[in-house]
Amino acid sequence: MITELAIAGLGMYAYDKFKERNINRFKYQWNKLMLELGLKNKSDKSYEILNIFKKHYGYDCIVSIPIGKSIEEFNKKLSSIQSFLKSDVIAELSSNKNSIYMRIAKDLNEASKDTQIKFKWYKIMTTSKLRNEDFDTFNIKNIKIEDSYGFDITVSIPNGLGFDKLNAIKGTLESNFNAMIQLEWNRFKNEIKLQVIEKIIDERYPFVPYRVKNPMQLYSGYSITYERLVADMFKQPHTIVSGQTGSGKTEEIRLMLTNLIHNFDESKLELYFSDLSDMCDFECFQNCKQTKYYAKSIKKSHKLFKRLFDIYKLRFKVFVNEKCKNIKEYNAKNREHPMTTIYIVLDEFADYFPNSEKIEKDYKAKLDCYNMLKEMTRKFRKAGMFLIIGIQRPDRTVLDPSLRSNLCTKIGFSQNTDSSSLVASDSTELTGLDSREGLFMYGSKRIWFKSLYINDRMIRRYIKNSIDKEHKYIDIFDDNEFDALLNSQYGIQEEKENNVIRLPIMDKLKNDKKDELPLHEEQFKSVQIKTKNKIYI
Template sequence: MFVELGLAAGSVYLYNYLNSSEERKFKNNFNEVMLKTGIKNKDEETFKIYKIETKSYGYVCYLKNTKGLSVEHLESKINILECNLNSIVQIEKATFRNYIKMYVVNKDLDKFMFEPVKCKSHQLYFGKDYKGQSYTIDLNKHPMLLIAGATGYGKSMLLACILTNLVYNSPKDVELYLTQLIKGEISSFADCGPVKMVAYNPTELMIAINKVRMKMEERSNLFKAHGIRNIQQWNSHFPNRRMKRVILVCEEMSELMELPVWEQIWKVVKAGRSVGVHLIGALQRTTATNLDTDVKSQMTRITFHQNSIIDSQNVINSNNAMKLKRGECIVCGNDGEIKIKVPYIDDDFVLLNKYVPEIRIPTKKEKQEILNVKKINNKIYSIEQPQIIDVEENQIKPTGKKRVRKGVISLEDIEDVNREG
């Protein structure tokens, strides 16, 4: 027993010794970098680490406030710090405290599988930050999102992650309008309850945009009539008439910018925020033409790996997107740049189907498309794609008319009178 206790105590001592040794090495390295960057006051003093905590992702360091220096001095050299410490560095100034907190991430986050994270309807789940914490974006603060990046680095996976988590958590609180003019994975969500429409061509896209625009106008008029500023206030004052979040998702937005419908989409971007209408747009190649200052100022930018310095700078005004690996992205918003890792999702979406069975996955059985049809004058019409089908009269079963209250004339009755007259 004494031998076992001795071994246990020795193991703990060795673990603490190794940790403290690594911490001392890191502190010395940091102090050396600080001196060489020239961050110092008139008394040749600089920031020093007085406390360090070892975490699974790296370290949390506490720096003493130094007279004559501010947190801005430290932030101005963050690129040098990251390069010399071979880490991701985040600076946080604690309010009313005499220290600065610095997060140092020097270990890659392990690959993790997608699983739903509890969120409200105005929160979009992206994955995990490099401290291992779930990361969400609040649509109240970031109402319009632009997702950019080279092919094969995770744009579609992020969209799938966002949509699955929304459908899983808030099926009755969101409405989704999806557009896919070129080949993509977004049509896999077509059967999900919150999805009101999937547009596959410019004509269908115009219909979807008009529906969204009309909803915006209706809500705007209601807000004016009741003295309401935004959707949060409306839902707070009218809990029995709660409004859903409306999200328009556009794959390959650069294609849409060349179509007349872009003007209508841009109206959604500019006026949708207060009434709870949002846009998520994906963009592969970023240029000064399709990503001008107006677009960048109106939308929160998320980028995956970019192949060139120019593409990276076009999105986030820095070269950092070139360093990203597959499944990693940078969120560039009001809080600066935040690096996120997207959860792993298989190409066939089998994992997503486990949580949301309506998500389509590959099958050997051919899916029968259900047509919405209507009989007019003994001929059958398809409502989605109008076409006349010749059917023998004796094969057509009479359709029963809807019962109406006494004294109420239906629109169909009026049309019949006009035809007979």
């Protein structure tokens, strides 16, 4: 036993001596190289190796910085150092800023993924000259491997540099990592998180309904990092989906509607379609119980929009009586009989833009519709009424700044020109995207995604419980039937004598000047609501 221990001890001693000789030999060769490269100061001091650590990929070294020299000068000779060592080499300031931390990889292919990422990152930082006056750069704080899509890199932001500097070389990063990259700036921690997506959702990845909390939430699928995309319409009201023909725009709207119909019946959700196109993309929703009207002409759309303003005004009268400011407060007080969430769906918004009074016979109707749509985006949110708008090639004429700013949730697919991309996303990022690749813009978030696969057969399967082949729309041209709809929606019973409540808002409206009334206020018929215990006028 003693003999075995002695032999083992002798072996360890021999190994340590061998290791020490190798280190001393390396240091000798290193000092010789520094002399040949002229990397000595006036006091004949050079970049000396202070310590060496054996790593699975090679070595890490701590190198001193002589007086009068800098890491910048050292990095200028890095190619010569790599040739001498016959290795990949990266060098950064150590955490104490007084020395250099140098990594030497004999064979990067044998290194771990973390190490490969670090070598690639710091080489990009050097070639891109992303350094401050102290030659410091965006140093890696953490690397997290994500099996589903790739990996995340968290980097610190050095003094004198900022998020915009790193974002400016996003294309270079994507080319070097051969991946799609998303950057997110954390102002409070002074760091940037990069999501490096090496693999994206497969073309045939199917849509499956996702249970959202309430009908004010629009589900749009998965981001490229497999996070669910859900837009809260009450927080960021009204959605515009843009994209050229074949980009996936219409399929994305169909996906959102399918998810809503699958999750919420007609007691929670109402849909109103204004579809002026010659296509049949939304006809699969025509017989759904949630679909209250489907307009196929500008005349019917014009009348529908007026009726929607009737509903809007009616809801606010109820809010006043219930001492509520919006639909959320009302539904919180009336959980058993909440107000429905209403979506107005338009596939091609440009069809509502009036071009010329001389050549368009429907010019006045279009002008009126366009103005009503603009007012809807300003007012309908509190009443729980939201627009879903599709547009192929947006421009600043059709989407003027005031209208565009009120369409708070934006989903952009491929555009064929930079000008259209700028209107849709405030950048040229959408120009030339592949089919079904898109940008989800929600508040300050800009999230890349690929739309899920969906077809008519899938839609019919998921909405089959809502299909009624005998389904009839409301008659928006019949005042009595429309009033009956409102009565039904708000649980109206027969009128009781001497039980009429006049709401303060109506007295106010009567005293207001005509030009101060909401758009088309003078055209709307006053609606009398008869409830079980009271009547709203």
